[in-house]
Amino acid sequence: MTKLPVPVDIDNESGAWMSEGQPMILIPRRFWVFVQKQAEEQFGLVATAELFNHATRKGTRVWCEQEELRSGACREEVLKRYFDRVSARGMGRFAIKSIDVDTGHLAVELHNSIYVAEYGNVGRCVCYPFASAVAGAVEYLAGGSTLSGAQISGQEVCCEANGHSHCLFEAGPGKNLEHSIG
Numbered sequence: 676m677t678k679l680p681v682p683v684d685i686d687n688e689s690g691a692w693m694s695e696g697q698p699m700i701l702i703p704r705r706f707w708v709f710v711q712k713q714a715e716e717q718f719g720l721v722a723t724a725e726l727f728n729h730a731t732r733k734g735t736r737v738w739c740e741q742e743e744l745r746s747g748a749c750r751e752e753v754l755k756r757y758f759d760r761v762s763a764r765g766m767g768r769f770a771i772k773s774i775d776v777d778t779g780h781l782a783v784e785l786h787n788s789i790y791v792a793e794y795g796n797v798g799r800c801v802c803y804p805f806a807s808a809v810a811g812a813v814e815y816l817a818g819g820s821t822l823s824g825a826q827i828s829g830q831e832v833c834c835e836a837n838g839h840s841h842c843l844f845e846a847g848p849g850k851n852l853e854h855s856i857g
């Protein structure tokens with residue numbers, strides 16, 4: 676075991692948490708996954724994936740933009756820092772497998788996904804919010820380049836909850852990479 680691997684500042688008056696200048700909350704893992712499970716039950720898989728897709732892409736882009744402002748790091752460095760920090764916050768162990776800044780392609784491997792931990796081996800991919808995060812990361816990377824404005828798609832290629840040894844996400848421009856919920 677180790678100590679909290681991300682810096683946290685707590686406002687004495689409000690009790691609000693900040694990590695590297697961005698507001699954070701600490702919530703039970705099971706609760707966060709309950710939200711996704713309940714949404715699937717109530718609205719269906721497709722609608723739930725769409726909901727998480729928009730929210731997660733935006734969340735990723737905003738985090739990266741804020742981190743760029745704070746640190747002054749280049750976009751590729753910010754993107755790498757994003758997956759480092761998401762890992763440090765206990766969402767799973769992310770590792771960038773390949774990144775092509777010019778074509779806007781990104782592949783990210785994940786071990787110990789929070790979704791797999793809560794869903795178990797259910798025979799389908801369950802980490803689709805992370806596929807959207809990877810797509811959001813490419814959108815951030817593409818901003819300010821010739822790829823800016825291109826439609827970016829992301830998918831979970833394989834998932835531990837579907838019998839694989841790890842989860843793998845791919846994102847890039849074009850419609851051949853469909854959003855994965857299956």
Ligand SMILES: [Zn+2]
Binds near residue numbers: 831833841
């Ligand atoms: Zn997965």
